[in-house]
Amino acid sequence: MAAPVLLVRRPSPELAKGLLTHISDDRASLSTGLASQQWLEYTNVFRAHGWDVREVQAADECPDGVFIEDALLWLTDLSEKADQGPAIILMNTPAPSRAKELSTAQACAETIATAHGAKLYSLKEIGGSEAHLEGGDVLKVGRVVYVNSGGHRTNEAGICALRSIAERIGYSVVGIPIQGALHLKSAVTALPDGTVIGHMPGLQAFFKPYLQVPEPEGVAVVHLRPYEALASAHDEKAEAHLVMSSSAPRTTALLESLGWKVTTTDVTEFEKLEGCVTCLSVRCRPGSRS
Numbered sequence: 001m002a003a004p005v006l007l008v009r010r011p012s013p014e015l016a017k018g019l020l021t022h023i024s025d026d027r028a029s030l031s032t033g034l035a036s037q038q039w040l041e042y043t044n045v046f047r048a049h050g051w052d053v054r055e056v057q058a059a060d061e062c063p064d065g066v067f068i069e070d071a072l073l074w075l076t077d078l079s080e081k082a083d084q085g086p087a088i089i090l091m092n093t094p095a096p097s098r099a100k101e102l103s104t105a106q107a108c109a110e111t112i113a114t115a116h117g118a119k120l121y122s123l124k125e126i127g128g129s130e131a132h133l134e135g136g137d138v139l140k141v142g143r144v145v146y147v148n149s150g151g152h153r154t155n156e157a158g159i160c161a162l163r164s165i166a167e168r169i170g171y172s173v174v175g176i177p178i179q180g181a182l183h184l185k186s187a188v189t190a191l192p193d194g195t196v197i198g199h200m201p202g203l204q205a206f207f208k209p210y211l212q213v214p215e216p217e218g219v220a221v222v223h224l225r226p227y228e229a230l231a232s233a234h235d236e237k238a239e240a241h242l243v244m245s246s247s248a249p250r251t252t253a254l255l256e257s258l259g260w261k262v263t264t265t266d267v268t269e270f271e272k273l274e275g276c277v278t279c280l281s282v283r284c285r286p287g288s289r290s
């Protein structure tokens, strides 16, 4: 089976000019040198676990370009016949300073689509230029695609366009109105067994099973192991492996006490811009069925 592919974009020298919406402004203390080091260490965690790490062309003029997850979305084909192939979707941000990120992301998506038999979609082409969606607002849990219906970066037309693609390949799309956080995945992500984890109050009404974690930085987890390994494993937890921010030691301890294996990595410089471990990459799983 093809190795999972991790798409990343190196941080811009202008990183400290990135957007800030919901957290207090600590951008003056941001070190671009430390950010570059943390980014390299982040990519090395995946390299060390067999991921094929591919760099999207640098976009030094785009302060937030490192948050590549917002520009591209990978969806495995989960349709019954699995005859459609995976989808890679070029997102459409409403943030003017982030729009320039899309042309280089598109070029990368074309290469990945050709290499892995994926179908390339453009949200803008499907929903029109007013259809907006950022990848941070999308959380996949099995066959359900949760999408933020209460934020400022994704709108109804964007959700409709996503639905028209996702339903063709076996997913249902469910809107979750998140307020007070930049993206859906700033508020929740999911463990490999489908448990959604979050920190803000009120989220348990939307997800079952749901686990409240003790730190805001602890809500972001990325799954390191290919999902096939999990599906065929006798002991799902023994096979799973999560990447998390080292800013959330109490959440790490909680998840470890529940049997999950966790590797932590420093992403402090990206957290100053409302980034996290999920938004620094797009995880593509060619050949995967989950």
Ligand SMILES: NC(=O)NCCC[C@H](N)C(=O)O
Pocket: 018, 019, 020, 021, 064, 067, 069, 070, 095, 098, 135, 136, 137, 182, 183, 185, 186, 273, 274, 275, 276, 278, 279
């Ligand atoms: N998916 C994500 O969580 N992206 C983080 C984007 C942070 C960036 N400063 C922004 O506001 O767009």
